[in-house]
Amino acid sequence: MTLARRLSQEEERRLLARLRAGDETALGELYDQVAPWILGLAYRILRDDDAAEEVVGDVFEHVWTRIGQHDPRRGPLIPWVLAIARHRALDLLRRQHRWERRAALAHPDPDDDGWVDPADGEASVPGWPVHEAVRAAVAALPDEQREVVRLAYFGGLSHSEIAAHTGTPLGTVKTRMRLAQRRLAEALQSLRDWVT
C-alpha cells in the first residue's frame, strides 16, 4: 500500500498561483488532491451519492470562478475548499427540505468514533496523513464535546438546535463547543504550523 504524502506549503502556494492565473491543469491537480475528501464530506452530510457528486461540481465551479476570493492570510487553500463543500452540502440539505432527515443524520456515523483501519486504497488518497491527525484529534474529544462538534459541523445545527436536540442547556452547548474548539486547535497545532 502506498501512503500518500500531503501537499507541502510551497506546493500549495504554487498551485494557488496557477489557479489564480487560470491554469486549467492546476484545477485538475487540485481535484486529485481534494475530490475524495469533498465527496466524503458531502456524502457524510447528505447521505446521497448523486447529491454529493453535485456538491463536488458546485465546489470546483466555485473554486475556479472565485479563486480570487481566497485570502491566503486567512487560511490555506484546502480548508477553504472544504468549507465551501460543507456550506454547499448544508445548503443543498436545506433546499431539499430534509429537516427530518437532517435530524436523523445528526446521529453518529459508525465511523465517527474510534479508529478504523483504512479500506483498500484509502491510505493512498492524498491528504491521508492530515485525515489521520484530524480524526485522532476528534476521537480524543470527550464524548459530549464530540457530539456537539458533530451536530454543528456535519448536521449544520445551530447552538439552539443542538440544545433542543440533545436536551442540554444552551449555555452548556456553547461551553462544550468552546472547549472542543480549544482542544482541537491544540491537538492540530502541528497542522497549523504546517499550513500557515
Add this chain to the structure above:
Amino acid sequence: MDWLGMAVRPRMPRPELKAAVLARAYAAGRRRAWWPLAAAAALVVALAAAGYAQWRVGVLRGERDRLAARAAALRDTLDFVRRPGSTVYHFPVVTAGKAGSITIFTDSQSRRWLVTCNGLTPNTPGEVYQIWFVTARGVRSALVMPMPDATPRIAAIGVPDAAVTGVMMTVEPDSGSTEPHGTVVFEQAL
C-alpha cells in the same frame, strides 16, 4: 474547525466524474470571463444611448426655441395688421428697371413699423438698402437692409419720439450711412 472536513473518510469519485466536474468548472469560468466584457459593452451602449439622447434633446430644444421665436414673430406680425391703430402704406418702387414694392405697417400704439420689401433688385457688392425716417428734426436712419438676393425681406423697427412725417429709401455703402447720400429709391410723405 477548518480541517474537520478531513475527519470524514474519503470517497473515491467515479473515474468519469473528474472530466465532468472540470468541464463544468471551465465552462462556468468562460461564461464568467465574458461578464466583464458584456458589462463593459452594455455600459458603452448605455453611455452612447445616453449621449445620443442628450444630443437629440439639445437638438429638439433648439428646434423648439426656433419655432417658438418664429411663432412669436408671426404673432407680432399679425398684431401689426389687426390692431386698431395700424395703418398700411404701400409704395411701388423701381430698382434698376425692375418693379418692386415697399409695404409698411405702422402701429401707433407700440410705435413700431413692420417693413416688407418685395421685388427689389439685389444689391451690388458693397452696397445696401437703407430706410430713413423723415422727421421735423431731420432725417434719421430707420433700418439698414442688405439684399444680396431677391428674397423678400421683412423687419420690425422702432419709431423715434419725434413725429415722423415721411419715409425714404436710399442705396448706401455696405455698413449704412448716418445721412442719406446714395441713390434715392423712393421718398414719400406720410
